[in-house]
Amino acid sequence: MNQGFGFLDDLAVREIRRGLLKALAIPGYQVPYASREMPVARGFGTGGLQISLAIALPRDRLKVIDQGADDSVNAVALRRFIEASCPGLETTTRTVEATLIQTRHRIPEQPLSPGQVMVYQVPYPDPLQIVEPSESRRRRCHAHGDYARLWVRLYEDMVRFNEVAISNRYPARVAGRYVIDPSPIPRFDVLKLHQSPVAHLFGAGREKKLYAVPPYTDVEPLAFSDVPFAVEPFRDATGARRTCARCGAADTYLDELPQVGAASRWQCNDLDRCAERLGYPGDSDHDEHHAGP
């Protein structure tokens, strides 16, 4: 047993390697694997963690984000663990500097470039889970490309709410074949998977599945021809696009921060992108540290 670089033993690493190659060869297909016990609880990102540990190199620069932030508890814990398990590997909070980006909930706002790899922590890998509880039946549906019940679910949403009521984990078809659950990224990010220049590797540790979207691959959110897919509009009562209260960006995914006795404050969810616009790249807490809340 080798528990040197990357924590995982050799058998686990090779199994994940084989699984990732098959996942890339069959875009969107969920490859089963024997997810290992990790020193974090299942559901806290063990799938993404195992992928990162299996592919990391000492020359990598790692960025870990959770809800767009590098400094959330989960992101910090995972980053420290990977850093300690992979001697030589550097960490960064800057998207443009990172070669390996492990994420939960977001795809960074800055454009990605070849040479980077995206790794996703996935809680529920199967988009059919919301309509079919049996895994064996879901596997048959994927095998035959039968997504009829998913379409019915979308249609029912249209009838009841006049829009598709899936805010994140929005199902998307990859390379014209398999429909994936793109992890809990918002609808705003789903379009970034389409023809992306980087490989996107998804790991669901609890559900023991790996899947992938290769670079330059078609990823189409499921949508009806007469009701096009739409991202979160972030519009105020007047119909104007909200802007970030910190950096003023009008093209980013925003968090709503309720204020006591005042209107909500909206600010960029991707703190690195926000800090870059503010002129403090690599210091996403700058205004909190230097200018107060």
Added chain:
Amino acid sequence: MIALDHPWLADGQRVVFRTVLEAWARPGCVVNLGPWTGGGSPALTVLAALCDAGTTFCDLHHQLSKGERGRLGALAAPAEEAAFVLADASMDPGDLTLARGTLLAPEKGATLVLANVAIGNGSEQILSGPGIDGHVDLRLGGIHPQWWTARERWCEFPLGVDLVFCSGSRAVCLPRHTRIGA
């Protein structure tokens, strides 16, 4: 001795895998395995990074020594069942049958490593599909034409066989989804 051990070093296997991952994600992209082949077979270097007792292997044209096969650790299996198959690209595959996977388990499709390929020489192939920005031109020589016929027979997405071509210290990958031709 140290050079001969290169394919078996864990650090080297990490680098080799990451390099192969890049080539696999970008079909037609020629990658260099660098010093990690130890001057030996690039095919063995790739296999060493991927094989262990949890998988099966067939050395179709007996290109590895008994010691190398043993060190890979993979269970021996006939070509039609093996997860990894190593073959000489210059040999005629005839009506070779490889595992293509099933609709319920397409990942069971084999990975075929073809050795002794002249990457950069030979006839031009135009590749397109996932992983490729538009199309890419790739020249591969030293391959018996029947391998291309066999690939057409094997690959019917999502079923199929994934190919790794090896030459010198270089490798290039053609997953089953890659389309060949204009």
